Each structure stands twice: as C-alpha cells, then as structure tokens.
Amino acid sequence: MTFQIILLVALLLASAAAILAKDLLKSAIALAVASLLLEIIFFQMGAPYAGVFEISVVAGLITVLFMLTIALTKQGDDIRESKTVKIIFPLFFIVFALIDFLVMRGILARIPALEAAAETGTFGDVLWKERSFDLVGQVAVILAGVFAVLALFRKRDHHD
Amino acid sequence: MIFLYIGLPLAVAAVLPLVGKASKRVLPDFLSNAVLLGLLVYATTGARALLAQGPIVQQVRWLGEAVNIRIALDGFSLFMLMTIQLVSLCVGLYSINYMEHYGAKANYYALLLVMVAGMNGLVLSQDLFSVYIFLEVAAVASYALVAYGLGAEELEASFKYLMLSVVASAAVLVAIAILYGMTGALGFDAVADGLRLLDANAVVGVAAALFLMGFGLKAALIPFHAWLPDAHPSAPAPISAILSGLLIKVSGVYAIARIFFHVLGMTPALSQVLMWLATVSIVVAAFLALGQTDMKRMLAYSSISQVGYVVLGIGLGTPLGVAGGLFHLLNHAIAKSLLFFTSGSVQQATGTRNLDEMGGLAKKMPWTAGTNLVGSLSIAGVPPLGGFWSKLIIIMALIQSGEWTLAVIAVLASVLTLWYYLILQRKAFFGKLAERWTMVKEAPFWMTAASVILALLVVGVGLWFAVVFSSWVQPAADALAKGF
Numbered sequence: 001m002t003f004q005i006i007l008l009v010a011l012l013l014a015s016a017a018a019i020l021a022k023d024l025l026k027s028a029i030a031l032a033v034a035s036l037l038l039e040i041i042f043f044q045m046g047a048p049y050a051g052v053f054e055i056s057v058v059a060g061l062i063t064v065l066f067m068l069t070i071a072l073t074k075q076g077d078d079i080r081e082s083k084t085v086k087i088i089f090p091l092f093f094i095v096f097a098l099i100d101f102l103v104m105r106g107i108l109a110r111i112p113a114l115e116a117a118a119e120t121g122t123f124g125d126v127l128w129k130e131r132s133f134d135l136v137g138q139v140a141v142i143l144a145g146v147f148a149v150l151a152l153f154r155k156r157d158h159h160d
Numbered sequence: 161m162i163f164l165y166i167g168l169p170l171a172v173a174a175v176l177p178l179v180g181k182a183s184k185r186v187l188p189d190f191l192s193n194a195v196l197l198g199l200l201v202y203a204t205t206g207a208r209a210l211l212a213q214g215p216i217v218q219q220v221r222w223l224g225e226a227v228n229i230r231i232a233l234d235g236f237s238l239f240m241l242m243t244i245q246l247v248s249l250c251v252g253l254y255s256i257n258y259m260e261h262y263g264a265k266a267n268y269y270a271l272l273l274v275m276v277a278g279m280n281g282l283v284l285s286q287d288l289f290s291v292y293i294f295l296e297v298a299a300v301a302s303y304a305l306v307a308y309g310l311g312a313e314e315l316e317a318s319f320k321y322l323m324l325s326v327v328a329s330a331a332v333l334v335a336i337a338i339l340y341g342m343t344g345a346l347g348f349d350a351v352a353d354g355l356r357l358l359d360a361n362a363v364v365g366v367a368a369a370l371f372l373m374g375f376g377l378k379a380a381l382i383p384f385h386a387w388l389p390d391a392h393p394s395a396p397a398p399i400s401a402i403l404s405g406l407l408i409k410v411s412g413v414y415a416i417a418r419i420f421f422h423v424l425g426m427t428p429a430l431s432q433v434l435m436w437l438a439t440v441s442i443v444v445a446a447f448l449a450l451g452q453t454d455m456k457r458m459l460a461y462s463s464i465s466q467v468g469y470v471v472l473g474i475g476l477g478t479p480l481g482v483a484g485g486l487f488h489l490l491n492h493a494i495a496k497s498l499l500f501f502t503s504g505s506v507q508q509a510t511g512t513r514n515l516d517e518m519g520g521l522a523k524k525m526p527w528t529a530g531t532n533l534v535g536s537l538s539i540a541g542v543p544p545l546g547g548f549w550s551k552l553i554i555i556m557a558l559i560q561s562g563e564w565t566l567a568v569i570a571v572l573a574s575v576l577t578l579w580y581y582l583i584l585q586r587k588a589f590f591g592k593l594a595e596r597w598t599m600v601k602e603a604p605f606w607m608t609a610a611s612v613i614l615a616l617l618v619v620g621v622g623l624w625f626a627v628v629f630s631s632w633v634q635p636a637a638d639a640l641a642k643g644f
Contacts (some may be wrong), residue, residue, distance in 0.1 A: 002543075023432070042337065050234045084264065096470060103366060105315075129574070130228055131228070131289075132220075132228040132229045133228070133231075133287075133290050134289060134290060134293055135231045136166060136167075136170075136229065136281070137281060137290060137293030137294055137296075137297055139170065140166075140170055140274055140277055140278060140281070140294075140297040141174060141293070141296055141297050141300060142277075143174060143270065143274050144274045144278070144297055144300040144301040144304070145300060147173070147177070147267055147270045147271045147304065148271065148300060148301070148302070148303065148304030149273060150177065150264075150267050151267050151268070151271060151304050151305075151307075151308060152307060152310070153263060153269070154263065154264045155263075
C-alpha cells in the first residue's frame with residue numbers, strides 16, 4: 001500500500017513537472033518518467049499487457065519522437081507563455097485535488113470489489129476475438145490521423 | 161448489411177487519396193457522393209425494412225466466420241443514420257463547387273468520409289467503449305477539417321476546438337472507467353443490469369456528471385460552448401454545415417440521450433439538470449447571436465440555442481417531449497446546414513462574412529436569398545415550416561408536464577430567434593444593393609442545388625409533418641423510451 005502511494009505521488013509530481021518545465025526537452029523526459037511509473041502501477045495491479053504498451057509506446061516511441069522533433073526545431077524561436085498559466089495551473093490542480101479527495105473518498109468505499117481475476121485469455125484473444133469492433137475504430141482513427149497530417153501539411157497552392 | 165455504414169465510407173476513404181492521383185476532381189466528387197447517396201437510399205429502404213420486426217443486433221461475418229463485431233439498430237439509431245446520410249450527402253454535393261479553391265479535394269473527401277463513418281459507428285455501437293472510440297474518430301477528422309483552409313484563424317480555432325474536445329473525451333473516458341470498475345461490463349444492457357443490482361447512487365451520480373460535462377462540451381451546451389463560435393465559422397462552409405447540423409448532435413445529444421436513457425436511467429434530478437442547462441443555452445445563446453455582425457458566427461450561436469431546444473425536449477423525458485426533441489433535431493439539422501450553405505455562397509461571392517458590409521444581395525443571388533429565408537423561418541419557428549411543428553410539440557410537452565416557466569421561456573426565446581434571423585436576412589439580402597456588389601453572381605450550380613434540396617426538405621417536412629413524424633420520429637422516440 002505504502003509503495004503504491006509513493007508511486008502515485010511520484011506519478012503526480014512527474015506529470016506536473018512535464019507541464020511546468022520550461023525546457024521542452026526536460027518536459028519530454030518528465031513525461032517519459034511519468035509513463036514509466038504508470039507502467040509499474042499497471043504491472044502491480046495485474047495488467048501486464050497495458051503496462052507493456054505503456055512502456056513501449058508512450059515511454060519509448062513517443063519520447064523518441066518528441067526528442068527528434070525538438071532536435072529538429074530551430075533554436076531561438078521560443079514562445080513566451082503568458083504568466084497567468086503559472087498561477088492558473090497550480091490553482092486548478094489544488095481545487096481539483098480537493099474535489100477529488102472529498103468525492104472519491106466517499107465513493108471508493110462504495111465501489112464493489114470485483115473478483116481480482118487475472119486477465120482472461122491471451123492478449124491476442126482479447127484483442128482479436130472480444131474487442132474486434134474496437135479494431136475497426138482504431139483503423140478509422142489511424143486513417144483520420146494520416147489524412148489530417150496530409151491535409152494540414154499540404155502545399156497551399158490554390159487557396160486564396 | 162448494416163456494417164456497410166461504417167465499412168464502406170472507411171474503405172472508400174482509404175483509396176481516395178490514390179484515386180486523387182489519377183483524377184483530381186471528377187472521380188473523388190463522384191465516388192464520395194455516390195457512397196453517401198447509396199447509404200441514404202439504404203437507410204430509407206433496406207435498413208428500414210429490416211427494422212420492421214423490431215430492434216436487431218447484427219453479427220458481422222468475415223470470410224464466412226463470425227467475428228465479434230455486433231452492431232445494434234433500433235428506431236433511434238436508424239433515425240440518426242438517416243439524418244446523418246441526408247445532411248452528409250448535401251454537404252458532399254455542395255463541396256463539389258465550394259472546395260475547388262482549397263485544393264487536395266480527394267484528401268478532403270477522405271476526411272469527410274472518415275467523419276461520417278465515425279458518426280455512423282457511434283450511432284450503431286452498443287457498448288460504452290465503442291462509443292468513445294467512434295466519438296474520437298469523428299472528432300479527429302473534424303479537427304483537420306476545421307483547419308482545412310490553413311489560415312491563421314482556422315488553425316487557432318481548430319486548436320481551441322482540439323483542446324476543449326480533449327477535455328470532453330477525457331471526462332467521458334473517466335466516466336466509462338468508473339462504470340466499468342463498478343460493473344465489470346461495457347455493453348449498454350450489461351452495465352444497466354449491473355447498476356440495477358448495485359446500490360451505488362453516489363457513484364452513478366459522479367459518472368453522470370462526467371458524462372454530462374463530456375457530452376455537454378461536444379454538444380456545446382452553455383457553459384461548455386466556448387469552442388463552437390470559433391470553430392464553426394472558421395471551417396469551410398460545408399464543414400460548418402456538417403459540424404453544426406450533425407456532429408454536435410451525434411456526439412453530444414445522441415450520446416447523452418442513449419446513455420442517460422438506456423444505461424444510467426433518467427432520474428428526475430438528471431432531467432431537471434438537463435432541462436435547465438438547455439434553457440440557459442437557449443436564452444443566453446439567443447442573446448449572444450443577436451449581437452453578432454459576422455454572419456456565420458451568428459449562425460453558430462444560433463446552433464447552441466437550438467441544440468438547447470433539442471436537449472430541453474429530450475431532458476423532459478416524457479414521450480411527447482422526447483419525440484419533440486428528436487423532431488427538432490432533424491429540423492435543425494436540415495435548416496442549419498442550409499443556412500451555412502447559403503452563408504458560404506455569400507462569403508464566396510462577396511469575400512466577406514460581415515453583415516454590415518452586405519445588403520441587397522437578393523437582387524444578385526435570388527436562389528441563395530430565397531433558400532436562406534426558408535431556413536431562417538423554419539428555425540425561428542414560423543408555420544408551416546418544419547421547425548414550427550417541432551417547437552410546438554416541445555412546448556406542448558412542457559405545458560403537459562406542468563413546466564410552465566420553461567414553456568414561457570421557450571416561446572419568448574423563439575421570438576428572439578425570429579428577431580436575429582430577420583436581422584440577418586434584412587442586412588444581407590434585402591435593402592439597396594451596394595455599389596461594390598454589382599458584379600456579384602449567383603452561386604455555382606451544385607452549391608445552389610444543395611441549398612435548394614435542403615430548402616425543399618424544410619418545406620416538405622413542414623407540409624407533411626404528420627407523415628414524417630409518424631414514420632421516422634415516433635419510432636425513434638419509442639426506441640428511446642424503452643429504457644425508462
């Protein structure tokens with residue numbers, strides 16, 4: 001229990017650091033750390049597949065993509081954020097944490113404990129046989145993403 | 161084969177960019193409109209006949225083997241499917257001329273078809289997680305479509321839309337996670353059964369609040385409306401039409417109705433919250449629309465206000481109220497798409513959206529002016545057009561349940577609606593033609609044709625409202641009411 005609380009608090013801190021860090025590179029690293037912590041939590045709670053995806057895609061692939069993008073961007077064109085962001089984010093965070101604490105404490109006790117079963121079937125079974133409809137949706141999301149990139153990065157030849 | 165509603169647009173979208181290499185305009189125009197027309201015809205014939213025996217759940221087969229894709233069709237989803245294909249087809253036709261200037265037409269149609277597939281999927285899915293996925297499919301396509309013009313204004317609007325929409329999706333996802341955590345199920349019926357066994361009102365309340373926030377953002381109910389007045393006017397006109405006419409209704413209103421009626425159960429408290437949110441939207445957005453000088457922005461605020469009527473009817477929860485709400489959904493989808501078409505035609509002809517600069521355009525653009533008048537009057541609720549009947553039914557339902565205050569507010573707001581639409585009509589089309597617009601011409605063929613089709617539908621639905629109501633709206637309301 002204590003270990004889990006430490007993990008969760010560390011996850012919060014790393015996530016906040018990812019938002020607050022001024023340097024994009026540090027931000028990306030903080031995000032990767034947060035994702036690593038999340039992976040450990042997933043693993044602990046008996047969801048190894050979700051953990052594996054988290055670590056390979058979010059901590060691995062996306063971090064590399066972020067770093068590459070940052071490396072390719074020119075130095076010196078940093079954008080100034082308005083100063084209110086610095087006040088608003090912590091304020092929201094505190095308010096949200098308070099609500100979370102008050103509401104969730106009351107609610108968590110009422111949620112019936114499901115039987116703690118390990119994930120049924122292999123990953124392939126679940127993905128291909130049980131959640132086939134989601135795959136169609138996934139294909140559609142990927143298509144939408146690809147077309148969006150094609151559309152937004154096209155040459156502006158005709159538009160006036 | 162109902163899966164075609166998801167599969168066909170996706171498959172065609174996947175090949176369109178390749179087709180676009182061979183033929184930049186003609187083939188993409190033809191293919192995408194043919195798909196939408198085919199699906200519309202199927203919705204009104206084949207799928208309707210299928211439904212005659214009652215709601216169906218279809219299992220998809222792939223190479224002779226059943227795969228675990230089950231799609232559910234009942235009166236409510238069929239009604240939504242018909243509305244989606246109808247408006248999308250007109251949007252497709254309008255785009256033939258309108259999107260000429262933007263370039264990369266094949267890519268545009270591909271995104272449009274993915275968005276349609278996402279909306280169809282949302283309407284046909286019967287579990288919470290699929291709802292979330294298809295919500296995202298339609299949303300991702302719409303972000304790109306809003307920014308399609310690539311101008312600074314478009315990109316900013318799209319980014320704002322993206323940010324608020326992500327918050328909405330996150331809220332929906334958390335709510336789904338809570339329900340899954342409690343019941344261990346995702347299917348609508350399974351979750352509803354699971355919740356009935358548990359005595360967990362507080363948790364259901366939190367989930368309901370999160371759904372309300374998420375789908376409220378998607379439906380742009382006040383106070384969740386900040387993104388809409390930027391995103392809808394900035395998009396290309398056909399996309400404004402599909403966003404205002406369909407997307408806010410499918411990913412907002414449909415999802416709210418489906419989940420609150422069939423999964424969580426409509427409680428009196430929830431009903432009150434929905435009705436008051438709706439009433440605030442109706443009134444505040446109507447006043448905001450009154451102050452606009454940007455033609456499309458006025459229409460965008462009007463959308464918020466009119467979606468308020470839809471939610472008011474559905475939130476009331478009585479059979480008559482639900483039917484009125486759904487009927488208004490159809491009427492508003494048709495009329496608002498029409499108005500965005502005509503405003504697009506005006507913008508393309510004059511190069512401005514500012515109402516103060518226009519005037520007297522009816523002399524130069526008679527078709528556009530005429531169809532615009534039909535659409536405006538329908539939304540304002542002038543008899544005998546479609547919008548009049550649906551507003552009448554909603555107000556009758558309110559009075560029937562003793563909600564006098566809301567009924568009076570709804571009537572007064574309708575007067576406001578008429579007021580700002582008359583301002584729009586007068587400033588843009590009536591009066592003296594300004595010197596600078598003497599060279600303006602009527603919109604090209606397909607743009608005018610799409611507007612005329614929709615205007616005829618507005619009049620047709622109004623004149624034959626009894627037929628439309630009993631054959632489309634009533635079955636939809638009955639299907640929704642089964643969840644009581």
